[in-house]
């Protein structure tokens with residue numbers, strides 16, 4: 001009993017000390033995203049802080065009362081994104097002054113984070129590029145020439161937009177394998193392979209939700225896909241489990257209520273807590289609106305997502321053992337787009353040593369990307385959105401009837417016999433009634 005009391009007193013004393021004088025700024029990490037730079041300080045306790053900007057040259061000053069910078073922090077050369085360097089000094093009143101030398105003026109947003117998972121207390125500074133004061137040129141007095149365009153032209157066919165979301169990033173490494181492989185790294189590599197394949201695919205365009213090693217909030221991921229008018233959202237992960245034996249891939253769609261399996265519930269908690277590791281969600285206000293929208297159009301979207309997911313399973317099954325051979329359902333935040341079919345693929349278990357090795361292997365990453373592409377092709381082949389090249393191609397199909405000959409069909413569609421053969425990989429000109437022929441695009445149109 002008395003030992004317990006002493007322990008409590010000691011604990012209070014340590015806490016008191018920390019409050020009284022020495023919050024240590026232990027370490028700093030920088031993550032450069034396209035639109036902002038994130039600076040994360042690891043601190044030994046919670047801090048209060050005061051921030052202001054200075055110009056010529058552009059700097060950001062952070063004052064933290066009763067704090068000090070570790071030797072490691074002082075010695076580190078910290079440059080990246082908008083930050084040229086970081087200096088620290090102690091003022092007379094024991095305030096730690098941190099100066100970020102900036103490449104250009106930036107709008108700061110700062111917040112502290114409580115311990116979460118692998119991290120302790122953190123002070124986070126996000127620097128957003130400001131467009132700056134634009135120097136307007138002299139008025140030339142010339143009127144802009146307004147070109148008249150012909151309006152009644154048919155709308156040009158558009159590409160299918162595939163949003164590829166590499167999970168985690170930046171301060172959030174995701175799951176970590178026994179060899180130290182980080183989920184955020186391998187899923188970005190797979191996402192890049194998939195984007196390269198889609199770029200080569202006629203009528204398709206990839207959009208990378210995350211292009212480098214930085215964190216993107218879960219709702220921001222959805223928002224980016226919606227801004228790009230994505231036709232499909234694919235979130236790529238490689239998760240860990242406490243059992244090393246768990247293996248294989250699984251494909252998830254959004255569940256309306258909870259997850260469909262124990263594993264799903266476990267992963268759901270993990271993937272959704274990423275926002276806590278990577279930052280804070282400032283988009284919570286949108287939650288109510290999101291819920292309302294969800295109810296309105298989510299059913300149709302979930303149905304579509306389920307179909308994509310089934311096609312995706314087909315592709316992945318050819319690659320090897322599946323963890324779950326049917327489509328799984330879970331409440332992942334990134335799948336909550338009310339109007340974009342969305343799936344989440346757990347490509348493998350990084351916690352399984354054999355799968356960890358596979359995930360690191362460039363050839364296996366390519367194979368996974370190919371399997372995903374075949375799933376995408378299958379889905380949109382059957383469900384081409386109106387106005388896309390894919391829809392136009394799908395419309396150019398012909399079902400063989402009794403008495404048809406290949407040359408007749410070629411003549412009707414004004415395509416050459418050889419292109420019709422080639423396009424359908426026909427070995428002979430013999431046709432079977434009921435077969436569907438794909439009609440190649442007319443040359444020069």
Ligand SMILES: [Zn+2]
Nearest residue numbers: 167174237238
């Ligand atoms: Zn993950």
